[in-house]
Amino acid sequence: MFRHALPFTALLAAASAMAEPCSAPKGAQLFQRQCAMCHVTEAGAAHSVGPNLRGVAGRAIGQAPGFAYSDVLAEAAGTWDEARLGAFLAAPQKAFPGTAMPFQGLRLEAERSHLICYLQTLK
Amino acid sequence: MEEMQARGQGRRRFIGGLAGGVGLAGVSGWLGAAPELAARVSGRDTYDVIVVGAGFAGLVAARDLSRSGLSVLLLEARNRIGGRTFTSAYAGQKIELGGTWIHWSQPFVWAELNRYGLGIEESPGAAAETAAWLAGGRLKQGDAGKVWGRIAEAMGQFCDVDGQGGRRVMPLAHDPLARRDLLLRWDALSLQARLAQMKFSPELRDILAPQLAINCHGALSDGGFADMLRWWALGDYEMGRMFDKLGRYKIREGMGELASRMLADGTQDLALATPVKAVEQDGGLFRVSTGRGKVFSARSVVMAVPLNVLASIRFTPGLSPVQQSMADAGHVGRGSKCYIHVRQKLGNWIGMAPAPHPITLAWTEKQRDDGTLLVCFSPPGRLDTTDEGAVQAALRTLLPKVDVLGVTGYQWDADPYSRGTWCWYRPGQLTGGLAGLRAGQGGLFMAGADQALGWRGFVDGALESGVTAARDVRRHLGG
Numbered sequence: 146m147f148r149h150a151l152p153f154t155a156l157l158a159a160a161s162a163m164a165e166p167c168s169a170p171k172g173a174q175l176f177q178r179q180c181a182m183c184h185v186t187e188a189g190a191a192h193s194v195g196p197n198l199r200g201v202a203g204r205a206i207g208q209a210p211g212f213a214y215s216d217v218l219a220e221a222a223g224t225w226d227e228a229r230l231g232a233f234l235a236a237p238q239k240a241f242p243g244t245a246m247p248f249q250g251l252r253l254e255a256e257r258s259h260l261i262c263y264l265q266t267l268k
Numbered sequence: 269m270e271e272m273q274a275r276g277q278g279r280r281r282f283i284g285g286l287a288g289g290v291g292l293a294g295v296s297g298w299l300g301a302a303p304e305l306a307a308r309v310s311g312r313d314t315y316d317v318i319v320v321g322a323g324f325a326g327l328v329a330a331r332d333l334s335r336s337g338l339s340v341l342l343l344e345a346r347n348r349i350g351g352r353t354f355t356s357a358y359a360g361q362k363i364e365l366g367g368t369w370i371h372w373s374q375p376f377v378w379a380e381l382n383r384y385g386l387g388i389e390e391s392p393g394a395a396a397e398t399a400a401w402l403a404g405g406r407l408k409q410g411d412a413g414k415v416w417g418r419i420a421e422a423m424g425q426f427c428d429v430d431g432q433g434g435r436r437v438m439p440l441a442h443d444p445l446a447r448r449d450l451l452l453r454w455d456a457l458s459l460q461a462r463l464a465q466m467k468f469s470p471e472l473r474d475i476l477a478p479q480l481a482i483n484c485h486g487a488l489s490d491g492g493f494a495d496m497l498r499w500w501a502l503g504d505y506e507m508g509r510m511f512d513k514l515g516r517y518k519i520r521e522g523m524g525e526l527a528s529r530m531l532a533d534g535t536q537d538l539a540l541a542t543p544v545k546a547v548e549q550d551g552g553l554f555r556v557s558t559g560r561g562k563v564f565s566a567r568s569v570v571m572a573v574p575l576n577v578l579a580s581i582r583f584t585p586g587l588s589p590v591q592q593s594m595a596d597a598g599h600v601g602r603g604s605k606c607y608i609h610v611r612q613k614l615g616n617w618i619g620m621a622p623a624p625h626p627i628t629l630a631w632t633e634k635q636r637d638d639g640t641l642l643v644c645f646s647p648p649g650r651l652d653t654t655d656e657g658a659v660q661a662a663l664r665t666l667l668p669k670v671d672v673l674g675v676t677g678y679q680w681d682a683d684p685y686s687r688g689t690w691c692w693y694r695p696g697q698l699t700g701g702l703a704g705l706r707a708g709q710g711g712l713f714m715a716g717a718d719q720a721l722g723w724r725g726f727v728d729g730a731l732e733s734g735v736t737a738a739r740d741v742r743r744h745l746g747g
Contacts (some may be wrong), residue, residue: 177674179654213541245345247682247686256655
């Protein structure tokens with residue numbers, strides 16, 4: 146049925162995008178170019194313009210000790226799981242309207258996936 | 269405000285972010301090792317002066333006011349100082365993510381360089397040898413000097429509104445309204461409308477349009493023509509000299525170094541990560557409210573925030589009608605700037621394309637051992653600088669075989685504390701809004717690069733406005 150052709154193709158496309166294994170090295174490279182001007186990752190290092198992202202995966206949202214978050218992140222509930230990181234990296238202002246992070250988001254799903262993989266290595 | 273004892277023994281006083289001592293940590297990280305900046309935190313909440321915004325306008329106002337013996341609190345929304353300048357690094361090389369270029373004919377910034385003993389270095393692509401441009405959608409390549417000559421001639425005609433190359437309508441570059449009577453009719457035009465008046469060939473139009481687009485960093489239909497006349501006068505009514513002042517020389521030690529030197533030179537308190545929500549005048553005292561309910565008081569306030577964020581702050585009594593109208597409309601500069609690392613060694617190259625092409629202008633910023641680092645400017649919303657594939661596709665229309673190795677940049681338009689890049693006014697804003705925007709009322713003074721008289725939209729203009737505001741505050745307080 147033609148009616149089903151489009152959704153089915155879209156599903157295939159989505160599946161193939163998700164099928165690409167995420168690459169922490171690619172994520173690290175992306176981090177250096179898009180994030181490192183504001184975020185440090187060294188264990189124990191002081192926060193920079195943005196919070197230190199060591200251990201961010203699985204951490205409570207907006208609760209890194211010593212960082213002054215925007216109200217919306219400071220008052221957010223939950224932890225940075227994959228879904229929340231993905232939504233935030235895709236469109237920060239949609240995920241948390243009022244966030245001060247000056248970033249419009251990573252449009253490409255594969256890039257978000259690489260970046261999250263990298264963040265998950267920062268334990 | 270939580271008090272904390274910070275490291276170091278200098279005289280600088282930092283107030284941390286409202287969640288704790290983050291402000292100190294943040295700025296010292298960015299400034300590098302600068303232990304002399306760390307000092308005790310003040311617990312006071314009443315000052316002679318509160319300066320809102322630690323870009324160059326706020327930094328110089330806070331420095332000058334504190335050095336004249338007044339108690340000063342500098343409030344900054346971000347977790348760093350420097351405003352729309354931000355010195356960072358790409359693959360081991362220092363880069364300026366925001367405001368970059370200065371010139372010795374910009375009096376306020378040149379004086380600061382001299383004061384702190386800082387130097388300059390050249391961006392090589394500003395004196396390019398080879399060029400690529402799109403005309404009628406077709407790629408042309410050639411000697412940069414030749415195409416530059418054509419652009420210079422066209423720009424001269426574009427700005428010749430009075431048979432004297434603009435000198436009669438804009439005779440004093442640091443007093444743009446000196447001949448407001450003559451300027452009015454030209455300030456009614458957009459850049460697009462002025463371009464439509466010119467009898468240029470399609471190709472000439474296509475090589476002049478990118479120059480106009482990078483200047484206003486927006487759509488030609490939004491950018492006012494009067495600001496082009498202003499830049500032309502600031503550039504000594506000549507294209508080569510104008511471009512030298514706009515994009516050729518940068519601070520060798522970085523914009524961040526100048527900012528940190530200025531900060532260290534004052535005795536003001538500084539609170540980072542402390543966005544201002546409201547400014548309320550109550551008799552002879554101003555109450556400045558920040559996030560989470562903290563209120564500071566002062567006898568005078570300097571608002572040194574970008575025009576495009578002014579509307580996000582609540583004023584009681586309200587801004588004047590002109591100020592409100594300027595704040596609501598905002599300025600035009602909302603495009604993007606990024607750095608593109610390519611594998612090929614391009615020499616000193618410049619490329620340009622008219623809107624809606626995703627690249628307005630790009631040129632060699634650094635010849636590297638592993639290729640070339642280009643600096644690239646784009647119209648608002650046209651280039652996703654996080655998508656290297658998209659950047660490569662766009663760049664290949666100017667450099668067909670180029671390989672992009674990396675892209676970096678800062679998204680100024682997405683930053684709630686800048687909402688744009690440099691200031692370029694809309695039609696009518698220069699003759700109808702500038703004077704009113706600058707007007708202080710009852711101890712509240714306006715500052716910032718976006719309302720300077722001379723180099724408006726530049727670090728020099730920011731400094732001019734901050735020095736001026738400090739003078740006005742001293743007069744107001746009788747100091």
